[in-house]
Amino acid sequence: MENLSNYFGQNIIQKRIVVTGGTTGIGKAIAELLVSLGGRVFIFGRDENDFNNAMNDIKEKLKAGEIYGVAADITQKDDIxxxxxxxDHVLGGIDILINNAALPARGIIEGSYDDWKYILETNVLGYIAFAKEAVNRMKEQQSGHIVNIGSMSAEVKEKTGVIYVSTKTAIRGFSTALRKEINPLGIKVSHIEPGAVTSNMQTAPKEVQKEKIAKLEMLEAEDIAMSVLFCLAQPKRCDIVSMQVRPHLQLI
Structure with a gap:
C-alpha cells in the first residue's frame, strides 16, 4: 500500500467540503481534521457564539487548507x-457534504408539537435539503461524496429518546435509499452511526463524560472524525456504505 499519509489525504486536499453543524462536537472535529489535510471547508451552526469560537479556534490551528462559514439555522429556508x-461563491461548488447538524430529543411524554417540529426539521429535513442541493451540484461533475452522521439510537431504540430515535431511524433509511438513487451519478453515500460520544448533546456534565471516556464507555468527537476520514479516503471503486462506531465498553 502507498504511504498512508498520502492515502488519507489524497481525497481531501483542495476538495470543497460542507459540514452542517460544524461549529461544535463531532462537526467541529470533522472540520478541523479535513482542514488540516488541506480541505477547503465551509461550516455553519445556528449559535453565533459557537460559530465565532469554532472559526477562531480552527484558524489558530490552520497550517493547511481553508476554513469559511456563516452563522445560520438549517431549518430556515432563507438561511439555507x-x-x-x-x-458557490467562496468554494465554487461542492465535492463532499458531511450531514451532521442534529439536536437531542427525549420521549413522547415530554415536549410539545412545536418542539418536535423543530427537531424533525433539523434532524431529518435538514439532511434531505442539504443532500438535494449537494446532488444538484455534484451530478454535473459526475462525482461527490455525502456522509450522513446517524446514531446507534436507530438500532438500540431506547425508550428515553423516542423522538431522537425516530429521526435517526429516518436517516438510516434515507441513506440506504439515497445511495441507490445517486450512485449511478458517480456520487457516493456513507452512513456512520456513532455510539455514545462526548458532546453538548450529552446530558451528563463534562467531568462525567471525561470519566466515561477514561473507562472506555464513551467516544471522543475526534474518533468519529477519523471514521469519516476513512470513508472519504477510499478509492473510487470502493464505498464504505455503513459504519457503526461504539465505545469499547458500551454494550449495545
Whole structure:
C-alpha cells in the first residue's frame, strides 16, 4: 500500500467540503481534521457564539487548507439559500457534504408539537435539503461524496429518546435509499452511526463524560472524525456504505 499519509489525504486536499453543524462536537472535529489535510471547508451552526469560537479556534490551528462559514439555522429556508450562495461563491461548488447538524430529543411524554417540529426539521429535513442541493451540484461533475452522521439510537431504540430515535431511524433509511438513487451519478453515500460520544448533546456534565471516556464507555468527537476520514479516503471503486462506531465498553 502507498504511504498512508498520502492515502488519507489524497481525497481531501483542495476538495470543497460542507459540514452542517460544524461549529461544535463531532462537526467541529470533522472540520478541523479535513482542514488540516488541506480541505477547503465551509461550516455553519445556528449559535453565533459557537460559530465565532469554532472559526477562531480552527484558524489558530490552520497550517493547511481553508476554513469559511456563516452563522445560520438549517431549518430556515432563507438561511439555507444564504449558505449555498456563499458556498458557490467562496468554494465554487461542492465535492463532499458531511450531514451532521442534529439536536437531542427525549420521549413522547415530554415536549410539545412545536418542539418536535423543530427537531424533525433539523434532524431529518435538514439532511434531505442539504443532500438535494449537494446532488444538484455534484451530478454535473459526475462525482461527490455525502456522509450522513446517524446514531446507534436507530438500532438500540431506547425508550428515553423516542423522538431522537425516530429521526435517526429516518436517516438510516434515507441513506440506504439515497445511495441507490445517486450512485449511478458517480456520487457516493456513507452512513456512520456513532455510539455514545462526548458532546453538548450529552446530558451528563463534562467531568462525567471525561470519566466515561477514561473507562472506555464513551467516544471522543475526534474518533468519529477519523471514521469519516476513512470513508472519504477510499478509492473510487470502493464505498464504505455503513459504519457503526461504539465505545469499547458500551454494550449495545
Amino acid at each position: 439559500d444564504l449558505i449555498w450562495n456563499k458556498v
